[in-house]
Amino acid sequence: MEELAADPVVIERLPVVREALLLSASTQLRNMATIGGNILQRTRCRYFRDATVAACNKRAPGSGCAAVTGPARMHAILGADEHCIAVHASDLCVSLVALDADVHIQGTGGRRTVPLTGFHVRPGDRPDIENVLGHGEIITEVDVPLLPVGTRSGYLKVRDRASYEFALTSAAAALRVEDGVVAEARLALGGVGTVPWRAREAEEILTGAPVDDETFRAAAEAAVRDPFTVPGTEFKVELAKRTVVRILQTVSGVRS
Numbered sequence: 355m356e357e358l359a360a361d362p363v364v365i366e367r368l369p370v371v372r373e374a375l376l377l378s379a380s381t382q383l384r385n386m387a388t389i390g391g392n393i394l395q396r397t398r399c400r401y402f403r404d405a406t407v408a409a410c411n412k413r414a415p416g417s418g419c420a421a422v423t424g425p426a427r428m429h430a431i432l433g434a435d436e437h438c439i440a441v442h443a444s445d446l447c448v449s450l451v452a453l454d455a456d457v458h459i460q461g462t463g464g465r466r467t468v469p470l471t472g473f474h475v476r477p478g479d480r481p482d483i484e485n486v487l488g489h490g491e492i493i494t495e496v497d498v499p500l501l502p503v504g505t506r507s508g509y510l511k512v513r514d515r516a517s518y519e520f521a522l523t524s525a526a527a528a529l530r531v532e533d534g535v536v537a538e539a540r541l542a543l544g545g546v547g548t549v550p551w552r553a554r555e556a557e558e559i560l561t562g563a564p565v566d567d568e569t570f571r572a573a574a575e576a577a578v579r580d581p582f583t584v585p586g587t588e589f590k591v592e593l594a595k596r597t598v599v600r601i602l603q604t605v606s607g608v609r610s
């Protein structure tokens with residue numbers, strides 16, 4: 355991961371990827387970690403990771419979800435329901451879904467390619483199924499399309515400490531602005547989704563709209579539409595919206 359962050363093309367054309375990489379984990383972890391491993395990392399849900407907790411639909415389908423009634427500060431509010439609120443913790447994936455990256459997969463039966471936006475699976479009533487990878491398949495490549503020249507992008511991560519910490523909320527954004535109007539928008543959220551969360555409705559609101567705080571706030575409202583919260587995660591609704599507004603301000607350079 356560290357090597358990719360130092361790639362001249364990534365530095366020049368994909369700041370949203372570089373920033374997500376450099377805000378992930380620690381230098382030591384990034385030096386060892388692979389892109390495939392980051393995409394396939396398991397959730398940090400403490401109930402999933404603690405085998406003494408009986409109720410975890412992801413670990414033991416049908417057993418319930420202890421996180422829904424227990425302390426749940428680091429959990430998901432989008433794509434979540436009473437079956438599972440485990441968050442997808444990757445930073446890199448948030449940037450990659452915003453960019454429409456493709457994942458190349460090799461299995462015993464041949465090769466196939468799937469968009470990263472369709473790679474991770476929302477829990478529904480089967481939280482144990484996390485992605486579309488079949489038995490015997492591995493990721494061999496990830497294609498990341500370059501952003502058009504003139505597009506500005508960035509990644510904002512809000513966390514409890516400045517380093518070596520997973521996101522409470524995060525947002526990846528890319529905007530191409532022409533004459534004060536958004537010509538093209540990409541937006542995805544992290545720290546809040548059961549999967550890396552592409553905010554397409556927010557992108558539609560942004561596209562064609564004037565670059566100002568009113569537009570950014572409307573996009574933020576759409577990006578966090580219909581959250582599923584428990585007492586520990588309620589704060590994330592407003593925090594995620596503010597994260598979206600701030601990254602859009604930063605990327606556009608406009609703060610009205």
Ligand SMILES: Cc1cc2nc3c(=O)[nH]c(=O)nc-3n(C[C@H](O)[C@H](O)[C@H](O)COP(=O)(O)OP(=O)(O)OC[C@H]3O[C@@H](n4cnc5c(N)ncnc54)[C@H](O)[C@@H]3O)c2cc1C
Binds near residue numbers: 396445519520
């Ligand atoms: C203390 C700590 C803090 C962290 N903080 C962050 C953070 O802030 N942000 C963040 O994004 N991540 C964070 N991480 C996660 C970290 O980035 C991942 O653990 C790392 O990216 C995993 O990479 P790896 O190559 O070691 O994968 P592994 O741990 O080796 O693999 C992970 C899983 O993916 C499978 N796998 C790996 N490669 C492939 C492949 N090509 N095809 C199919 N399956 C594959 C493995 O079999 C395994 O099941 C943190 C981890 C730790 C331990």
